[in-house]
Amino acid sequence: xxxxxxxxxxxxxxxxxxxxxxxxxxxxxxxxxxxxxxxxxxxxxxxxxxxxxxxxxxxxxxxxxxxxxxxxxxxxxxxxxxxxxxxxxxxxxxxxxxxxxxxxxxxxxxxxxxxxxxxxxxxxxxxxxxxxxxxxxxxxxxxxxxxxxxxxxxxxxxxxxxxxxxxxxxxxxxxxxxxxxxxxxxxxxxxxxxxxxxxxxxxxxxxxxxxxxxxxxxxxxxxxxxxxxxxxxxxxxxxxxxxxxxxxxxxxxxxxxxxxxxxxxxxxxxxxxxxxxxxxxxxxxxxxxxxxxxxxxxxxxxxxxxxxxxxxxxxxxxxxxxxxxxxxxxxxxxxxxxxxxxxxxxxxxxxxxxxxxxxxxxxxxxxxxxxxxxxxxxxxxxxxxxxxxxxxxxxxxxxxxxxxxxxxxxxxxxxxxxxxxxxxxxxxxxxxxxxxxxxxxxxxxxxxxxxxxxxxxxxxxxxxxxxxxxxxxxxxxxxxxxxxxxx
Amino acid sequence: xxxxxxxxxxxxxxxxxxxxxxxxxxxxxxxxxxxxxxxxxxxxxxxxxxxxxxxxxxxxxxxxxxxxxxxxxxxxxxxxxxxxxxxxxxxxxxxxxxxxxxxxxxxxxxxxxxxxxxxxxxxxxxxxxxxxxxxxxxxxxxxxxxxxxxxxxxxxxxxxxxxxxxxxxxxxxxxxxxxxxxxxxxxxxxxxxxxxxxxxxxxxxxxxxxxxxxxxxxxxxxxxxxxxxxxxxxxxxxxxxxxxxxxxxxxxxxxxxxxxxxxxxxxxxxxxxxxxxxxxxxxxxxxxxxxxxxxxxxxxxxxxxxxxxxxxxxxxxxxxxxxxxxxxxxxxxxxxxxxxxxxxxxxxxxxxxxxxxxxxxxxxxxxxxxxxxxxxxxxxxxxxxxxxxxxxxxxxxxxxxxxxxxxxxxxxxxxxxxxxxxxxxxxxxxxxxxxxxxxxxxxxxxxxxxxxxxxxxxxxxxxxxxxxxxxxxxxxxxxxxxxxxxx
Numbered sequence: 001x002x003x004x005x006x007x008x009x010x011x012x013x014x015x016x017x018x019x020x021x022x023x024x025x026x027x028x029x030x031x032x033x034x035x036x037x038x039x040x041x042x043x044x045x046x047x048x049x050x051x052x053x054x055x056x057x058x059x060x061x062x063x064x065x066x067x068x069x070x071x072x073x074x075x076x077x078x079x080x081x082x083x084x085x086x087x088x089x090x091x092x093x094x095x096x097x098x099x100x101x102x103x104x105x106x107x108x109x110x111x112x113x114x115x116x117x118x119x120x121x122x123x124x125x126x127x128x129x130x131x132x133x134x135x136x137x138x139x140x141x142x143x144x145x146x147x148x149x150x151x152x153x154x155x156x157x158x159x160x161x162x163x164x165x166x167x168x169x170x171x172x173x174x175x176x177x178x179x180x181x182x183x184x185x186x187x188x189x190x191x192x193x194x195x196x197x198x199x200x201x202x203x204x205x206x207x208x209x210x211x212x213x214x215x216x217x218x219x220x221x222x223x224x225x226x227x228x229x230x231x232x233x234x235x236x237x238x239x240x241x242x243x244x245x246x247x248x249x250x251x252x253x254x255x256x257x258x259x260x261x262x263x264x265x266x267x268x269x270x271x272x273x274x275x276x277x278x279x280x281x282x283x284x285x286x287x288x289x290x291x292x293x294x295x296x297x298x299x300x301x302x303x304x305x306x307x308x309x310x311x312x313x314x315x316x317x318x319x320x321x322x323x324x325x326x327x328x329x330x331x332x333x334x335x336x337x338x339x340x341x342x343x344x345x346x347x348x349x350x351x352x353x354x355x356x357x358x359x360x361x362x363x364x365x366x367x368x369x370x371x372x373x374x375x376x377x378x379x380x381x382x383x384x385x386x387x388x389x390x391x392x393x394x395x396x397x398x399x400x401x402x403x404x405x406x407x408x409x410x411x412x413x414x415x416x417x418x419x420x421x422x423x424x425x426x427x428x429x430x431x432x433x434x435x436x437x438x439x440x441x442x443x444x445x446x447x448x449x450x451x452x453x454x455x456x457x458x459x460x461x462x463x464x465x466x467x468x469x470x471x472x473x474x475x476x477x478x479x480x481x482x483x484x485x486x487x
Numbered sequence: 488x489x490x491x492x493x494x495x496x497x498x499x500x501x502x503x504x505x506x507x508x509x510x511x512x513x514x515x516x517x518x519x520x521x522x523x524x525x526x527x528x529x530x531x532x533x534x535x536x537x538x539x540x541x542x543x544x545x546x547x548x549x550x551x552x553x554x555x556x557x558x559x560x561x562x563x564x565x566x567x568x569x570x571x572x573x574x575x576x577x578x579x580x581x582x583x584x585x586x587x588x589x590x591x592x593x594x595x596x597x598x599x600x601x602x603x604x605x606x607x608x609x610x611x612x613x614x615x616x617x618x619x620x621x622x623x624x625x626x627x628x629x630x631x632x633x634x635x636x637x638x639x640x641x642x643x644x645x646x647x648x649x650x651x652x653x654x655x656x657x658x659x660x661x662x663x664x665x666x667x668x669x670x671x672x673x674x675x676x677x678x679x680x681x682x683x684x685x686x687x688x689x690x691x692x693x694x695x696x697x698x699x700x701x702x703x704x705x706x707x708x709x710x711x712x713x714x715x716x717x718x719x720x721x722x723x724x725x726x727x728x729x730x731x732x733x734x735x736x737x738x739x740x741x742x743x744x745x746x747x748x749x750x751x752x753x754x755x756x757x758x759x760x761x762x763x764x765x766x767x768x769x770x771x772x773x774x775x776x777x778x779x780x781x782x783x784x785x786x787x788x789x790x791x792x793x794x795x796x797x798x799x800x801x802x803x804x805x806x807x808x809x810x811x812x813x814x815x816x817x818x819x820x821x822x823x824x825x826x827x828x829x830x831x832x833x834x835x836x837x838x839x840x841x842x843x844x845x846x847x848x849x850x851x852x853x854x855x856x857x858x859x860x861x862x863x864x865x866x867x868x869x870x871x872x873x874x875x876x877x878x879x880x881x882x883x884x885x886x887x888x889x890x891x892x893x894x895x896x897x898x899x900x901x902x903x904x905x906x907x908x909x910x911x912x913x914x915x916x917x918x919x920x921x922x923x924x925x926x927x928x929x930x931x932x933x934x935x936x937x938x939x940x941x942x943x944x945x946x947x948x949x950x951x952x953x954x955x956x957x958x959x960x961x962x963x964x965x966x967x968x969x970x971x972x973x974x
Binding site for chain 1: 820851859880884971
């Protein structure tokens with residue numbers, strides 16, 4: 001018998017306790033809105049915050065840091081996965097206590113959809129929900145986005161998941177070998193940028209006539225690439241100005257945050273030199289041109305609106321935000337198939353976007369081209385180049401393995417959803433949209449539908465897929481392998 | 488400017504000429520059936536055969552072997568690809584001259600569907616077609632199957648495509664370093680087995696009451712994993728005995744032919760030691776059990792028929808044959824989704840089956856598991872094991888690259904088909920079924936439908952996909968790269 005692995009559970013619980021305290025604090029933020037809009041949800045937010053803070057403090061104090069401060073890889077995986085799960089379990093409190101979502105499964109689905117910045121909803125009449133609770137709903141996105149920034153910039157590269165370590169070398173920070181200060185400092189800088197952009201966006205939205213509440217909720221949803229709106233028809237009812245503002249900030253949110261850091265420090269050249277960014281912009285441009293032209297030719301719609309609708313939906317899907325201004329399922333089949341394909345691209349690495357990530361798709365495409373050359377010249381070393389440097393074969397290997405596992409999970413997920421009775425398109429759509437943290441899918445979970453009619457087991461399963469997708473698959477899957485628990 | 492590559496075109500043309508002579512010879516084989524069934528197609532078969540033989544002889548004699556006998560890799564790719572294309576262009580003659588398929592596009596689609604052992608058809612009333620022409624139609628499968636055996640056993644492993652070289656080490660033959668005699672001898676041995684099984688199957692089918700004509704046509708279609716039948720309802724109208732015989736030989740045809748060689752030489756242990764074979768059988772068993780049980784539970788059908796229908800369709804799809812006994816699209820969604828997933832498995836390496844091949848899927852699954860272990864132990868060497876040996880990282884790399892290019896072609900193909908106006912399911916189905924050389928897909932190209940209503944451009948495009956899939960993608964794609972034509 002092999003021994004069980006040493007895992008520092010105390011430290012894990014202490015850290016989760018700390019994060020619960022933070023979560024509880026965020027719950028109080030909705031109270032002013034409750035009061036202002038004369039909602040009767042103050043107490044539910046207050047109680048939820050107190051319970052969450054209390055539970056957090058209990059954990060934090062009980063497992064007072066013992067001498068063993070060592071965070072190994074195993075602790076890293078457990079902390080990351082359980083943070084998202086535990087905060088989601090506490091995050092349901094405002095929904096349950098206020099009676100807005102009385103069902104446990106529904107409340108959990110809505111909350112984890114928020115924290116994973118997916119934005120899939122089970123609410124059918126969003127506008128009837130008290131403002132305080134809606135604010136908490138949008139806050140889950142914003143907290144999730146903050147978590148993702150730390151995760152993708154500081155933790156995942158260290159764990160070496162799916163080739164994402166590639167862009168670490170590009171990152172601003174003291175020195176690459178001093179891990180701890182680097183993580184802290186990088187995270188703080190990028191959080192600063194995240195907060196800054198959120199408030200600039202909210203300000204610009206208010207200039208367009210939104211009130212503070214709507215502006216904050218939508219800024220949270222945009223910068224986290226989440227997608228929860230405060231309106232039943234998402235962004236469709238807002239003015240073109242507001243739609244363009246949201247488009248702009250969705251693009252920002254789907255960009256590697258380290259590039260924003262460079263821009264703010266005047267190193268603009270760095271940005272256009274970044275191949276991932278160029279490819280991301282080209283892809284948005286190409287898809288938008290094709291869809292705009294097709295809509296104009298086929299439906300004879302006016303140019304500006306066709307362009308805006310196309311650009312909005314392309315950006316919303318590729319960045320995995322999931323805001324909606326038009327029902328792409330009413331477009332001709334080939335157009336929404338393009339939208340469907342974009343669901344497998346996702347945002348840039350180091351952004352708050354989900355999905356497979358632009359950088360991976362780019363490396364995979366490049367490697368496929370090189371593979372043909374390698375066939376003709378098997379002795380030659382024909383590397384994939386990215387940002388003018390050769391990418392090691394080992395990283396390409398990891399990226400391919402990631403793609404494969406993504407496809408295996410996608411196929412298995414679709415099978416499970418079809419066992420639950422969903423038709424082919426809906427099963428594919430719900431799986432792709434959950435795994436990619438997008439929100440709206442195709443079929444019965446399309447842009448103007450929601451997830452209310454999915455059976456309970458399906459909601460739990462899709463919640464699991466959201467978690468898998470958000471944490472880059474491996475972080476969660478590895479916990480289910482026997483080898484993880486062995487020494 | 489880089490120089491153009493030296494390509495020995497004379498030799499290429501001479502070899503293609505030789506193969507055309509063989510093709511022409513095969514055309515004459517349908518004449519006896521024309522005469523017996525009093526069809527008026529003798530002359531069209533005769534003329535077709537003469538034209539094809541004539542053109543072949545002309546090429547063969549004109550490009551009399553010059554001193555340069557060297558077949559390099561480039562010549563290899565060109566010969567393989569153009570053999571399939573050129574023989575398909577000549578193979579349309581019987582259809583055109585007899586007036587059975589007057590349209591050029593349709594005739595080409597039907598012929599390349601035959602030669603690639605796909606079995607997708609544009610004929611809506613097969614039973615009205617003269618027997619001589621139907622015999623030629625089934626013969627294209629049989630010739631295609633012979634071509635595939637040489638290709639997959641002798642040529643592709645030498646070219647090193649997509650990790651298929653793995654099983655070469657397992658192959659019977661003189662010595663691995665003597666390439667030429669090895670290729671010739673191996674191919675001859677395996678052809679012997681192919682011919683033997685074809686005639687055994689035809690004999691067994693005749694024992695079940697089929698006439699010689701039907702028995703030969705169906706044996707051709709089975710052993711080549713093709714799928715052309717002589718009946719409008721494929722195999723559905725035949726007796727259970729005949730269906731079981733065809734199931735048995737489909738399994739045989741989807742098995743690595745070198746294993747048959749071992750069995751015929753009494754080395755039975757070799758077979759069960761082969762992991763690919765075990766996985767292939769397990770997969771068939773698992774899918775059949777699930778589908779049978781579900782059909783019985785959901786529709787209350789009788790056991791034997793449910794079992795036979797399930798087994799038949801599972802085997803038919805996984806081996807990429809495409810014979811049909813029941814319309815799986817009428818099954819509950821989750822069951823035909825299982826069938827759809829099997830379309831991406833395909834036959835074993837070294838069989839006549841198409842698709843991605845069982846061995847690749849197995850290696851990919853194993854590697855995905857190992858990748859999780861590698862994350863925890865990045866310094867350790869954690870190889871994928873196959874047939875009790877470590878598989879080199881390089882082969883896994885190639886297999887993953889193959890899977891990726893397959894998925895890219897699949898996505899691009901579906902996009903093209905949806906641009907042509909096919910709905911989502913049909914576009915996915917037509918692409919998967921053509922690329923995987925299966926025949927029946929899902930949607931409007933399902934098991935009881937056919938390809939007659941696809942627009943002309945779509946037929947040419949699907950023909951291209953059949954060729955791509957049959958020749959393991961790289962063989963064809965490489966010809967389109969600029970580097971191929973440079974020195």
